[in-house]
Amino acid sequence: MKNMLVEIDGYYSQSIVYGMDCNYVELKRMYRNALAEVTDIKELAEVFCKMHNFVIVPYSKDIQVDFVIDTDTNRIYAPSY
Incomplete structure (x- = not known):
């Protein structure tokens, strides 16, 4: 079973969450x-x-995530490193 990291990025807070792997459409839902x-x-x-059985992990800008959820624009994207 594969897991993924997602950054939830907004003006007021940044978090990184860890949980079961999903695709873009599932993450958007x-x-x-x-x-x-x-x-x-x-x-x-x-x-x-x-709601989705994820766990918040300590935030670091150096962690490479699978997706970013930008709460300011409601945009979800896979960053390029």
């Missing part, structure tokens, strides 16, 4: 589901993790 449940965008990483 998961993000929208979590976004619908939050009243404060700062809670998004915690809600996302609880």
